[in-house]
Each structure stands twice: as C-alpha cells, then as structure tokens.
Amino acid sequence: METYSNPDEIPPSFCVGQHESKRALPINSQTVRSAHESNYDLLTTPITTSHFQSRVLGLLSAHLPKMQSPSPDANGTMETTENTRPLDIPPLAPSDTHLTPNDAMSQLVGVTSSWIDMCSPDPLIADISRQVFMLEVAYAAFCGIGYILVPGPKLHHRDMHSEGVMYYARAIQDAITMGPYIQFHIWVKSVDNPELEVDEMGDLAPLAREEFLEDLDDGSSPPLDPFGTWDAWDTIRRACKYHTRLFVALALPKQLPPMSVQSRWHSEPVHMLTFDANSFIKNQKGFPVLSKPHQSMISRFMRLRTAPWILLCDVGPIPGVEANESSTGGRQGADYPSLTQAAVSNKKNHDPTPHLSYIRNLQQRQPSRTAMERFGVGYQDYLQAPLQPLTVNLESITYEVFEKDPIKYEWYERAIAKALKDWKEQQKTTSHPDGRVLVAVVGAGRGPLVSRALKASAETGIEIDLWAVEKNPNAFVLLQRHNQTLWGGKVTLVQSDMRGWKGPKVEVKTPADTPSIPVGKSLGIENSLLYEPVSGQNSPDPSTSQGPRDLTSTTVDIVVSELLGSFGDNELSPECLDGITHLLNPTHGISIPASYTAHLTPISAPKLHSDIMNQTISNPAAPETPYVVMLHAIDYLSTNQPSAATTMSIHSGSTNNNGRTSISTLPGTETPIPDVQTAWSFSHPNRHIPPQAPGSSTISNAHNVRRTRLTFPVQNRGVCHGLGGYFETVLYRDIELSTNPVTMDSKSANMISWFPIYFPLKTPLNVPDNGEIVVTMYRQTDGRKVWYEWMAEVFALERFTGPSGESVAPVMSGARAVSPGDKGAQSAKPPQPRGGHDRIRRVRVGMTDLHSSIKEGCLM
Ligand SMILES: C[S@@+](CC[C@H](N)C(=O)[O-])C[C@H]1O[C@@H](n2cnc3c(N)ncnc32)[C@H](O)[C@@H]1O
Numbered sequence: 081m082e083t084y085s086n087p088d089e090i091p092p093s094f095c096v097g098q099h100e101s102k103r104a105l106p107i108n109s110q111t112v113r114s115a116h117e118s119n120y121d122l123l124t125t126p127i128t129t130s131h132f133q134s135r136v137l138g139l140l141s142a143h144l145p146k147m148q149s150p151s152p153d154a155n156g157t158m159e160t161t162e163n164t165r166p167l168d169i170p171p172l173a174p175s176d177t178h179l180t181p182n183d184a185m186s187q188l189v190g191v192t193s194s195w196i197d198m199c200s201p202d203p204l205i206a207d208i209s210r211q212v213f214m215l216e217v218a219y220a221a222f223c224g225i226g227y228i229l230v231p232g233p234k235l236h237h238r239d240m241h242s243e244g245v246m247y248y249a250r251a252i253q254d255a256i257t258m259g260p261y262i263q264f265h266i267w268v269k270s271v272d273n274p275e276l277e278v279d280e281m282g283d284l285a286p287l288a289r290e291e292f293l294e295d296l297d298d299g300s301s302p303p304l305d306p307f308g309t310w311d312a313w314d315t316i317r318r319a320c321k322y323h324t325r326l327f328v329a330l331a332l333p334k335q336l337p338p339m340s341v342q343s344r345w346h347s348e349p350v351h352m353l354t355f356d357a358n359s360f361i362k363n364q365k366g367f368p369v370l371s372k373p374h375q376s377m378i379s380r381f382m383r384l385r386t387a388p389w390i391l392l393c394d395v396g397p398i399p400g401v402e403a404n405e406s407s408t409g410g411r412q413g414a415d416y417p418s419l420t421q422a423a424v425s426n427k428k429n430h431d432p433t434p435h436l437s438y439i440r441n442l443q444q445r446q447p448s449r450t451a452m453e454r455f456g457v458g459y460q461d462y463l464q465a466p467l468q469p470l471t472v473n474l475e476s477i478t479y480e481v482f483e484k485d486p487i488k489y490e491w492y493e494r495a496i497a498k499a500l501k502d503w504k505e506q507q508k509t510t511s512h513p514d515g516r517v518l519v520a521v522v523g524a525g526r527g528p529l530v531s532r533a534l535k536a537s538a539e540t541g542i543e544i545d546l547w548a549v550e551k552n553p554n555a556f557v558l559l560q561r562h563n564q565t566l567w568g569g570k571v572t573l574v575q576s577d578m579r580g581w582k583g584p585k586v587e588v589k590t591p592a593d594t595p596s597i598p599v600g601k602s603l604g605i606e607n608s609l610l611y612e613p614v615s616g617q618n619s620p621d622p623s624t625s626q627g628p629r630d631l632t633s634t635t636v637d638i639v640v641s642e643l644l645g646s647f648g649d650n651e652l653s654p655e656c657l658d659g660i661t662h663l664l665n666p667t668h669g670i671s672i673p674a675s676y677t678a679h680l681t682p683i684s685a686p687k688l689h690s691d692i693m694n695q696t697i698s699n700p701a702a703p704e705t706p707y708v709v710m711l712h713a714i715d716y717l718s719t720n721q722p723s724a725a726t727t728m729s730i731h732s733g734s735t736n737n738n739g740r741t742s743i744s745t746l747p748g749t750e751t752p753i754p755d756v757q758t759a760w761s762f763s764h765p766n767r768h769i770p771p772q773a774p775g776s777s778t779i780s781n782a783h784n785v786r787r788t789r790l791t792f793p794v795q796n797r798g799v800c801h802g803l804g805g806y807f808e809t810v811l812y813r814d815i816e817l818s819t820n821p822v823t824m825d826s827k828s829a830n831m832i833s834w835f836p837i838y839f840p841l842k843t844p845l846n847v848p849d850n851g852e853i854v855v856t857m858y859r860q861t862d863g864r865k866v867w868y869e870w871m872a873e874v875f876a877l878e879r880f881t882g883p884s885g886e887s888v889a890p891v892m893s894g895a896r897a898v899s900p901g902d903k904g905a906q907s908a909k910p911p912q913p914r915g916g917h918d919r920i921r922r923v924r925v926g927m928t929d930l931h932s933s934i935k936e937g938c939l940m
Contacts, residue, residue, distance in 0.1 A: 201293060
C-alpha cells in the first residue's frame with residue numbers, strides 16, 4: 081500500500097481517547113492536561129461512582145422483600161400494578177458522582193453505568209435501570225458534557241434473546257430529548273456472541289425475578305449471530321427516528337467479523353472504534369500491534385467523511401496520573417511491564433503508552449488516497465441535485481471540475497483515434513467532398529473534446545473537418561477564444577441547440593484542391609446546395625476566406641458527445657442525440673459514445689436516509705428525487721458472498737481464539753462484490769426513431785421509455801434505504817467508461833467525472849436473511865420531460881413440503897423467479913430442497929410505494 085509520501089498530502093489525524101472501565105479517580109483539568117501531554121486527545125469518565133451503585137443496590141434489596149412474588153392474573157398477564165410497583169431512585173448526592181462542571185468537560189466523554197439493565201424482562205429491574213440512566217444523562221447534561229457513551233443493550237436473558245431492546249430504545253429516545261446538546265454513542269460489539277455477554281458482581285441483570293424469565297431448558301446455547309448487535313442497533317435508531325445525535329461506538333475484538341459484517345458497520349454512523357488490550361497482538365519485539373485486517377479496517381473507516389475516534393480501553397493509566405491499581409485489572413493479556421517495574425528496569429526505553437504509540441504510528445502510515453478520494457474530499461455521502469445541462473447553462477467552474485478528469489478525455493481521444501483509423505482502413509466514404517472525415521463535437525462545453533479530436537487527428541495523420549456545437553452562449557465565448565488561440569481557427573463553431581442544428585455546410589472543392597491521398601471517397605453531394613447563412617452559425621473567419629465560396633450541406637461522419645449523467649441517460653443524452661441522428665452519415669456514421677447502460681443495486685444507506693428525512697420537512701419531493709452522491713457510508717445488500725451466519729457457523733470453532741495468532745479475521749475476508757444489474761440501454765445512432773406524426777408539433781419520445789424488473793438475492797438481513805445507480809458506456813469498440821463498482825477498475829480506473837446516483841426509498845425496507853429484493857423501475861416521458869419511477873419489494877424464501885407424491889408449485893408473489901439472462905437471480909441460490917417434496921415459496925414481506933421524480937423531471 082502506498083503511504084503518504086507526497087508532502088502536499090496530509091495524513092488524516094486520528095482523535096484518540098483513553099478509557100478505564102474501573103476509573104475511580106475524578107477527572108479534573110490536571111488529568112486532562114496529563115492525558116494531552118501523553119498524546120491522548122480525550123478521556124472518558126464515569127458519570128456516577130461505585131457509591132451510587134451500592135446505594136441503588138441497597139435500595140433494591142430493601143424494596144424486594146416488600147413485594148409479593150409476581151404471578152399471572154386472570155387475564156393471563158402478570159399482575160402489572162403490583163409487579164412494577166416502582167422504586168424511586170432519589171436524585172444524585174455529591175458522593176454519587178465525581179463530575180463537577182469545569183473547563184475539561186469538552187474533552188470528556190461521559191460513560192453511563194454498565195451495571196444497569198434497561199432490557200431486563202423484570203419490569204422492576206428495567207425501571208430502576210431506566211431511572212439510573214436518566215439521572216446520569218440529566219446530570220451529564222447539566223455539567224455540559226457533549227458526548228455520552230452508553231453500554232449497549234443486554235441481548236440475552238436466559239432463553240430470551242433481544243426481547244428487551246425496544247425498552248432500551250425507548251429510554252434512549254427520552255435521553256436524546258433530555259440532553260439536547262449531547263451526542264449519544266451506543267457501545268456495541270461487532271457481532272452478538274452470547275458467550276461473551278457475562279454479568280459482573282453488582283450488576284442488576286442477575287437480580288431479575290425468576291417469574292419473568294423464560295427457561296426452555298433445552299440446554300442449547302443460542303448461536304453466534306453475526307448481525308445480532310447490528311439488529312439491536314437498527315431497532316434503537318429506528319425508535320429514535322434516525323436521530324442525528326445518535327451514533328455507534330463499535331468494540332472491535334482480536335478476531336474481526338467477516339467482511340460482510342464489517343461493511344455493514346461501515347455504513348452506520350460509527351463515531352468511535354474501541355479497542356482493549358485484548359484486541360492487540362504482539363509483534364516480534366513484544367510490542368502491542370494490530371493485525372493487518374484491523375489496520376485495513378481502520379484505514380477504511382478513517383476515510384469516512386466524519387472519521388471515527390479511537391478509544392483505547394484498559395490499556396494502562398495515563399502517565400503522570402497516580403496509577404489506580406484496579407484500572408489495570410482489565411488488562412488481560414497485558415503482560416507488559418507495569419509503570420513501576422518499567423521505571424526500575426529501563427527508564428530510558430520504556431514507553432508508558434505503547435498502544436497509543438502504535439496508533440499514532442499507524443496514523444502516519446495511512447495509505448494515500450485514490451484519485452477519486454482526493455477529488456471527492458468533503459463530498460462523501462453529500463446529496464446533490466443532478467445537473468440539468470440541457471435546461472441550465474453550466475458555469476465555467478463546473479466545466480473546470482469536469483476537465484480535471486485524468487481518464488475521460490484520454491479515453492475519448494483513443495476512441496476518436498481508433499474510429500479514424502478504422503475509417504481509413506475500411507476506406508469508408510466521408511461526408512466531406514474533399515475526403516476529410518467530418519467530425520462534430522456536440523455539447524462541446526469549453527472545448528476539451530475538441531482539443532482531443534484535433535490530437536487524435538494529428539496522431540493518426542488522418543485529416544478531419546472539425547465542427548463544435550454548443551448551446552451555452554457563455555461557454556461559446558470561450559470556444560471562440562480557443563479557436564483563435566489554441567486551434568488555429570481550424571474548427572467551425574456553431575452556437576445552437578444540437579437538435580435545431582441544420583448540419584454542416586462545407587466548401588465545394590475543385591478536383592485540384594482535393595488532397596492527393598483522400599481518407600475516403602466523398603459522398604458525391606458536391607454542388608447540391610448553395611450556402612445559406614445559418615442563424616448563430618459561426619462560419620470560418622471571413623478574413624481568411626478567399627472570395628465567395630460554394631457551400632453545400634453535408635452529413636457528419638463521427639459525432640462526439642458527452643451528455644451522460646450518473647445514470648447514463650438522466651441528462652437526456654438519448655433525446656439530444658436523437659435530435660441530430662438525421663445529420664449523421666447514413667451508411668457509415670458513428671456516434672461516440674456508441675451506447676450506454678444504466679445499472680442498479682439495492683443499498684443500505686442510513687446517513688442518506690437520515691439526511692433526506694430532514695430535508696423532507698421543507699421539501700416534500702425530497703424522498704422522490706434521484707440524487708448525485710459520492711456513495712461512501714453504504715452497504716451493498718446483494719453480493720457474491722455467502723451469508724455471514726453460514727460462514728461463521730462453519731468456522732465457529734475458531735471464534736474464541738484469544739491466543740497470539742495471525743488469524744485475526746473470521747472467514748469471509750474478501751470484500752463482497754455487489755450484484756449490480758443492468759436496467760436498460762441506449763444505442764446511437766438510433767436508426768429506428770419514429771417519424772414525427774403528421775400535424776404534430778412535438779416529436780414523440782415514446783421510443784425512449786424504458787422499464788425493468790430486477791431480482792437481487794440478499795444474503796444477510798439488513799435495511800434497504802435506496803438504490804445505487806451507475807452507468808457504463810461503450811465509447812467505441814473496446815474503449816469503455818464505467819462507474820459501476822464491479823467494472824470501473826477494469827474499464828476506466830481513476831475516472832472522477834461522475835459520482836453514482838441514488839434513488840431513495842421513502843420508507844426503509846427490512847430484508848430477511850436469504851431474502852430477495854425485487855426492483856421495478858421506469859424511465860418515463862411525456863414528450864416534454866423525462867423522469868423515473870421506482871419501487872422495491874422484499875421476498876422471504878420459505879421452504880415448504882407438499883403431501884407425498886404431490887407436485888406443489890411454488891407460490892409466486894408477483895416477482896419472477898429467474899428472468900432470462902438475469903445473472904443476479906441465477907446466482908440467488910435459494911435453499912436447496914431436501915428430498916423430493918420440498919419446494920421454495922416466495923412470500924412478499926414488504927413493499928414500497930411507487931416513487932416518482934416527475935416533479936423534479938428533466939425538461940427536454
Ligand atoms: C457534460 S457537458 C460536457 C462538456 C464537454 N464536452 C466536456 O466533456 O467537458 C455537456 C455540454 O453539452 C451542452 N449541451 C447539452 N445539451 C445540449 C444540446 N441539446 N445542444 C447543444 N449543447 C448541449 C451543455 O451546455 C454542456 O456544455
């Protein structure tokens with residue numbers, strides 16, 4: 081991996097904090113200063129003390145004997161009133177908290193108590209926990225704490241799994257309201273491993289009364305669930321309506337989860353990555369380091385628009401601050417020397433914060449950014465309205481941004497050169513009477529493709545007559561200037577909408593003027609038409625012309641355009657190119673691009689969803705608008721990877737590996753490749769444009785309507801927030817551009833001109849494990865504008881068995897099973913039938929409205 085060697089490129093700066101799970105000493109300004117001197121940026125602090133915990137436990141033990149043992153009443157419900165007889169936790173006393181409002185507050189992250197259990201099935205325990213939590217949040221808000229770390233929900237209570245998450249979520253919702261300036265970070269493990277959810281002395285969870293606990297006594301422990309903690313997080317943030325002050329703090333173990341799980345977390349608002357001493361391995365010199373997969377994961381997260389902080393947990397005290405013996409208790413695996421030992425043994429070489437030093441070193445070694453990342457800094461996950469270059473005249477700065485692309489223009493030049501060579505080799509007739517190939521750059525902008533066409537002609541030695549058509553009058557000024565200063569007046573400029581252009585008029589040459597070695601033969605249209613001045617047509621400089629000339633209309637041999645949007649056709653390239661197709665050489669005319677295809681894949685994009693929900697308040701059309709966006713914090717829902725549950729269960733033997741090992745990621749390390757499917761295509765020149773209906777003033781655009789229905793297999797459960805859209809285009813033969821994440825590197829790596837398009841869903845759709853998303857989409861037109869319509873359906877695949885010998889047809893719920901040529905559907909691999917009578921039934925479990933961007937449609 082290339083690292084930041086270029087001095088102009090500043091490596092990202094990591095914000096690193098220190099956390100001690102048993103921090104007993106109060107944090108004051110001096111502690112914060114010491115932390116800064118040691119190179120930490122921030123510290124965590126418990127909001128309440130162990131004294132408070134003892135007080136609550138004392139109150140509870142005094143309260144419990146006063147309660148009758150709970151039992152079901154006549155209605156079958158537990159005697160609610162008696163069982164939940166509340167125990168009021170009195171307000172905090174000075175001994176309950178070390179926090180005092182001071183200058184250090186902005187560098188502190190308050191940590192709420194981990195000994196409570198807001199998910200407890202026992203309403204009394206859940207209620208006490210909620211009260212403790214709310215008291216802590218209220219006091220932290222009072223002190224001016226800006227960030228709170230909340231230990232995640234307890235997911236397992238005997239044989240009950242994830243049952244109390246909704247109660248936890250409800251409390252978080254209240255807390256967000258109570259602390260209006262606080263950012264809340266829900267601290268979750270990357271996967272749900274029930275074996276690691278252990279209660280400690282003094283925790284409230286084990287005090288839940290038997291009557292509220294289910295015990296199936298089947299002896300089986302619940303399986304490790306790769307998406308279990310994500311599921312809990314999803315419940316919480318949904319209950320909190322994707323609140324912008326709600327984040328994830330992600331605890332990373334020594335063995336990372338499969339890439340599909342990592343990718344899911346990458347799409348979530350993870351604002352802290354936490355590592356404890358056990359997440360580290362030791363290098364040959366015995367220093368703590370992170371494994372390669374951890375390093376890659378950190379680098380990936382650090383490229384997010386808002387890079388997460390790193391929290392080092394229980395890795396040793398802050399140097400200079402009196403070491404608290406209990407604070408190092410969590411350092412299992414920490415056979416690093418203690419401060420005192422090290423001071424005695426070797427004062428000079430001792431590093432009191434080796435984990436921090438490692439992270440700081442890692443910061444310096446961050447891989448340098450790709451061309452697209454450098455170009456897109458600040459644009460990650462930033463929603464932009466697509467350009468409408470047909471109806472809006474672009475500004476120079478916008479053209480300037482396009483022109484920075486290191487690939488696009490190069491590829492166009494190659495395409496033009498190849499087309500010219502072919503023209504010559506195949507001895508095709510040219511439109512120009514003098515045998516030159518007539519090339520028109522339509523939608524020339526400030527002229528970069530004009531320059532490339534001239535270069536292609538120069539490098540192939542094939543002469544061209546070059547025309548440039550542009551409707552933007554401002555850009556046209558620059559085109560004229562370039563023609564004088566750069567192109568030596570060789571280009572004929574036309575200021576016009578290409579759809580109204582009458583076509584080139586060329587000088588009729590006498591045989592003596594004809595080049596001795598013509599590229600091809602002329603079309604034989606000499607003298608067919610006399611010159612007529614065309615409004616707006618900028619004929620060659622009259623000062624250089626020698627007397628009156630005979631001009632004749634002719635056709636274009638090669639039309640070069642770049643009218644493509646992020647979804648290919650969304651800036652109305654089909655409609656514009658249709659408008660000049662009649663001007664193309666009828667037998668040999670070439671369009672560069674020759675074709676383009678639109679591509680789709682369903683994605684999880686919580687940040688975009690949250691942004692769009694916020695915009696909807698002022699703009700009701702916001703959730704029905706396709707956006708151009710540099711997709712970053714997203715997860716592809718349909719990929720080539722098997723489900724993470726399958727991968728983890730096959731390899732479950734290795735999940736508790738805590739020893740020194742080089743295996744630090746669970747199987748499934750490959751980056752999942754998304755299933756990006758083709759929606760539709762357009763080819764040029766289109767020789768099948770229907771003629772204008774007699775008596776009609778407008779040309780029908782019905783031939784540019786498209787529709788598609790695509791089936792995407794989904795391996796791991798998730799939430800679909802929208803569709804990622806891309807395009808591929810064939811410029812000429814094998815010269816292609818692509819923004820499709822699957823093919824972009826092979827077709828046009830480092831191209832930066834286009835961000836993807838995003839089609840949002842108003843209401844996110846939950847998809848089950850091994851489910852399917854079926855997308856229906858239209859490109860619609862009424863002859864005046866073009867817009868898109870889209871909807872998504874979710875199917876669960878169920879196995880069912882028919883009576884013996886009976887043939888049971890799968891019940892189809894509207895979506896096709898496998899469409900001809902549908903690669904994605906063929907790779908769906910639904911569960912294989914066991915025996916002869918099992919069938920797969922597709923059950924529709926969710927469906928969106930039909931979205932329509934008609935209000936934001938592109939005017940033709
Ligand atoms: C995406 S820009 C490309 C500009 C330039 N060719 C380049 O590659 O940098 C598209 C250009 O086409 C022009 N354009 C769009 N529709 C047009 C039309 N119907 N007739 C003429 N120009 C058009 C726009 O004004 C804009 O300058």
